[in-house]
Amino acid sequence: MFAPHMPAWQKIRSIAALAPLAVLAACATQEPGGMPAAPGKAPPPVAVQAPKPAETAQQKQLRELIAQQDRLYRVAAPLLTTNAQLCRGNARNLLGFTAKNRYSFPIEYAETARSLGYDDRLQVTGVLPGSGAEQAGIQRGDILTSVAGKPMPQGTDAERQAAVLLSPLVVKKAPISLGVQRGSQQRDLNVPLTFACAFSIELGNADNVNTYADGRRVLITRGMMKFVQSDEELAYLIAKDMAHNILGHAIRQRMVSTIAEVIDNLLLPHPDPTTTAGTAGIRVYPQDLDAAADTLSLYLLARAGYGIDNVPAFWKRLADQYPASVTNGYTALHPSITYRLAMIDKVTQIVKAKQEAGKPLVP
Numbered sequence: 233m234f235a236p237h238m239p240a241w242q243k244i245r246s247i248a249a250l251a252p253l254a255v256l257a258a259c260a261t262q263e264p265g266g267m268p269a270a271p272g273k274a275p276p277p278v279a280v281q282a283p284k285p286a287e288t289a290q291q292k293q294l295r296e297l298i299a300q301q302d303r304l305y306r307v308a309a310p311l312l313t314t315n316a317q318l319c320r321g322n323a324r325n326l327l328g329f330t331a332k333n334r335y336s337f338p339i340e341y342a343e344t345a346r347s348l349g350y351d352d353r354l355q356v357t358g359v360l361p362g363s364g365a366e367q368a369g370i371q372r373g374d375i376l377t378s379v380a381g382k383p384m385p386q387g388t389d390a391e392r393q394a395a396v397l398l399s400p401l402v403v404k405k406a407p408i409s410l411g412v413q414r415g416s417q418q419r420d421l422n423v424p425l426t427f428a429c430a431f432s433i434e435l436g437n438a439d440n441v442n443t444y445a446d447g448r449r450v451l452i453t454r455g456m457m458k459f460v461q462s463d464e465e466l467a468y469l470i471a472k473d474m475a476h477n478i479l480g481h482a483i484r485q486r487m488v489s490t491i492a493e494v495i496d497n498l499l500l501p502h503p504d505p506t507t508t509a510g511t512a513g514i515r516v517y518p519q520d521l522d523a524a525a526d527t528l529s530l531y532l533l534a535r536a537g538y539g540i541d542n543v544p545a546f547w548k549r550l551a552d553q554y555p556a557s558v559t560n561g562y563t564a565l566h567p568s569i570t571y572r573l574a575m576i577d578k579v580t581q582i583v584k585a586k587q588e589a590g591k592p593l594v595p
Contacts, residue, residue, distance in 0.1 A: 290344045294337075300457055301435050302358060305330070307466045308433040308450075309361040310536035311474060318532060318594070319429035319478055322448075325402050328363025328426045329370050331356050335388045338501045352386045353377075354394060356412075364407070364424030371414065378411030431474055436498035438508055440560040441550075444498075445473035446491040447482045451498060456562070459553075465546050467538045468529070475528035476521075485515050510559045519568035523575040528595060530576065534583050535593045544576050 287295075316323035334342050334350040349355070356374040359366050376384040376394070380401060385393035401408050407422040436444070436453040444451045450473040452466070460466045482488045490513050497507045517525075530540050551569040554561035563569065586593055 288344070290341065291347060294341055294344050294348060297435070298357075300454070303457075303463070303466070304433050304435055304452065304470075305358045305360070307463045308470050309363075310538070311467065311471055311532055312429045312431065312433075313360065313362045313426060314536045315429055315474075315532050316427045318528070318535070319431075319474075322429055322431060322478055323427060324430045325405060325425040326360070326363065326428050326430065327398065327402070327408065327423055328360040328365035328428075329356050330358045331376055331391070331394070333386070333390050336391060340501065349373075352390070354384055354386070354390050360426065360428070363426040363428070365426070368407075368410075368421045368423040369419075370410070370412065370421065370423065373414070375413040376410065377413050377418065378409075380409050384411070429474065429478075431477055433470060434495065434499060436495070437500065437503050438498050438505075440508055441554050441558075442508075442560065442562045442565070443469050443473050444491050444495050444514075445476040445482060446495055447477050447480065447488055449492075449495055450474060450477065451495045453498065459550070464538055464542070467533060467536070468543055468546055471529040471532040471536075471538075472525055474532060475525040476517075478528060479521070479524055481517065481521050481525065484521065485517070487514055490514055508560050511564055512560070514565055516564070517566050517568075519571045522566050522568055523572055526572050526576050527579045530579050530583050531593050531595055534587060540580055540583060543580065544573050547573060547576070 331354040332350065333352055333354050334345040335352070336350075337345045354376040356370055356372055356376065359370050359372060378384055379394070379397050382397060384390075385397070398408070402425060405425055407424045410421050410423050412419050412421060430448075432449045434449055434451040435457070436451045438453045439455040440453055441455045441459050442453050443456055450470055452469055456469065457466070460469065476482065482491050494507055494512050494514070497503045530543065533540050533543070547569065551563045554563055556563045556567040558564060566572070583593065
């Protein structure tokens, strides 16, 4: 199967189009090679490059959304690929890439997607670093032409049909033969499977500063993406919600369907804002569950190569700027900040001691 799917593309409001990029040729009186023109001889004509067309507002929107999703995948990649052992029943074999065509986007973006190079064929949009796909040489932009000798589906239902073709092959655990077109060349690649955490990492179309985990998905809102100041801080959030999923907290809170509805809504191009009002009906995490997720997240981060020294400062800054009184914010659902910070400090020392001693990084 593909790596966790990208969400249905969301719409950002009030984005202006880029100004036209006019490429002007300078006036010249020199012949090629920089030699002066001979007296009385007209200088050779200078080729003038046509101005590039201005990028439309919708093209810019789509590019920005793709860039945000790419960032999510890039930051999440080491967390997913190095923590299969800790993900328990939430790990499975993956091919390690995502693929889309123009029909993967909402109908309002279909023509814009075409203008950005997407057509009826499935095109690789992201490769999970460290995965079998990367090892096999799969690259972003590759067109998928075949799988195990069968033509790769095209058109409106291509993603689902491709998943149907790949599912029984992934179960067999053997490398999968894929045909790809790269430019004018056709390549046949054997792609080893990657055993990784199988959580879907999603971008939420909302400006509130929050994240959601329903047991199988992690969603980071657009507002939270703006709040974080580095990729490492983004990793803190992904690891924390991965930990909630691994520990089954949505199930224990009896909140699976409620959180899933919130996530489903935030993946729409035009989500209903009333579904994220207040706490969206989601029960506040009790301090023992929240601290348990903090504890596991520190191990997930350390195993993935992320630093953990600045974790407490990040959560404190988030709580200070968006306290529990901001009812649709993160701290409203995770209010035990003092207890959490004390636990984080304690576990951080334990994790670092294990690292220094070369001991296994397991809770």
